[in-house]
Amino acid sequence: MRSSRLLSIQMHLQLRGCVSAEALAREFEVSVRTIYRDVDALSASGVPVFAQRGRNGGIALHEGYRTRLTGMTTAEARSVPLAGLPMAARDLGLGVDAAAAQRKLMTSLPELGGADAQLIAERFHIDPVPWYHRAEVVDWLPTLAAAAWQDRRVRITYEGWDGQSQREVGPLGLVLKGGLWYLVAMAAGRPRTYRVSAIRSLEATDAKVARPRSFDLAQYWPRSVAQFEARLMRTTARVLITEEGLRILRAVSPAAAERVQATQQATSRVGWMQAELPIESPAYSARQILRLGTEVEVLAPPEVRRAVAREAAAVARRHLRAVR
Numbered sequence: 001m002r003s004s005r006l007l008s009i010q011m012h013l014q015l016r017g018c019v020s021a022e023a024l025a026r027e028f029e030v031s032v033r034t035i036y037r038d039v040d041a042l043s044a045s046g047v048p049v050f051a052q053r054g055r056n057g058g059i060a061l062h063e064g065y066r067t068r069l070t071g072m073t074t075a076e077a078r079s080v081p082l083a084g085l086p087m088a089a090r091d092l093g094l095g096v097d098a099a100a101a102q103r104k105l106m107t108s109l110p111e112l113g114g115a116d117a118q119l120i121a122e123r124f125h126i127d128p129v130p131w132y133h134r135a136e137v138v139d140w141l142p143t144l145a146a147a148a149w150q151d152r153r154v155r156i157t158y159e160g161w162d163g164q165s166q167r168e169v170g171p172l173g174l175v176l177k178g179g180l181w182y183l184v185a186m187a188a189g190r191p192r193t194y195r196v197s198a199i200r201s202l203e204a205t206d207a208k209v210a211r212p213r214s215f216d217l218a219q220y221w222p223r224s225v226a227q228f229e230a231r232l233m234r235t236t237a238r239v240l241i242t243e244e245g246l247r248i249l250r251a252v253s254p255a256a257a258e259r260v261q262a263t264q265q266a267t268s269r270v271g272w273m274q275a276e277l278p279i280e281s282p283a284y285s286a287r288q289i290l291r292l293g294t295e296v297e298v299l300a301p302p303e304v305r306r307a308v309a310r311e312a313a314a315v316a317r318r319h320l321r322a323v324r
Contacts, residue, residue: 147204154168154171160198170211237289238277239260240299241272241277246261
């Protein structure tokens with residue numbers, strides 16, 4: 001473990017130049033004292049590493065020194081696809097290995113190519129979590145990742161819309177979408193999707209997953225998303241909506257906004273247009289529609305219009321009581 005860290009520190013300095021001991025300690029999840037011991041060990045083994053004192057000082061390699069000892073461990077090789085996604089790698093318990101793999105890939109490149117790659121890494125960052133959201137903290141992810149890697153079935157307690165249930169499923173893969181993790185697993189003979197944060201308990205088993213030979217996660221996921229959205233919003237409501245309402249809708253549901261734009265028609269009411277809005281059940285749709293405030297009016301179907309009226313009246317009554 002220490003020898004691997006020593007090599008990683010050496011490559012980190014090669015890529016970054018002068019780095020403080022505190023920054024190295026954070027990067028490798030050890031104490032500052034351990035970093036200084038590691039630097040002493042590198043120096044004793046002939047690596048030209050030195051410490052610069054002063055406000056902008058730190059630990060550095062002598063200029064021009066480069067190492068080509070970049071062989072990857074098994075764990076690092078597995079984490080290569082996540083090398084540029086530190087948040088996802090950390091969630092899966094692969095953060096340290098993915099960072100080490102990225103460093104080894106960088107240092108193995110030709111000098112100019114490595115410099116360009118480093119510039120890209122420093123100037124571009126991927127943040128998969130939408131505005132005003134927080135990444136979910138999911139304790140099960142490392143266990144699920146290991147089960148998916150080893151083709152082992154798991155027993156889960158899952159909380160769906162209809163309550164909790166016990167299930168045994170065969171993990172096929174994990175997907176990070178919009179900051180949320182989803183498990184794709186074999187259940188009842190076909191792939192199904194589960195939100196990982198809705199798993200209330202998890203136990204890995206020794207039973208093997210009967211993985212379909214033709215299954216491809218990258219091809220399955222977009223088809224699954226399209227089918228889910230089509231199934232969720234099977235019907236539409238006829239609405240009047242303003243440009244401001246359409247702007248708000250783009251922020252909360254881009255797919256619904258696309259449908260509104262595709263079906264919009266002019267009306268005699270100035271500043272308003274008529275269009276079709278994809279909806280779910282009346283009760284759920286009422287709350288979603290009210291997110292647009294006074295910038296929308298439901299014309300049909302009647303049950304959705306009534307649901308919006310009931311929900312709006314209930315909100316008004318509650319707030320009137322609060323003021324009085």
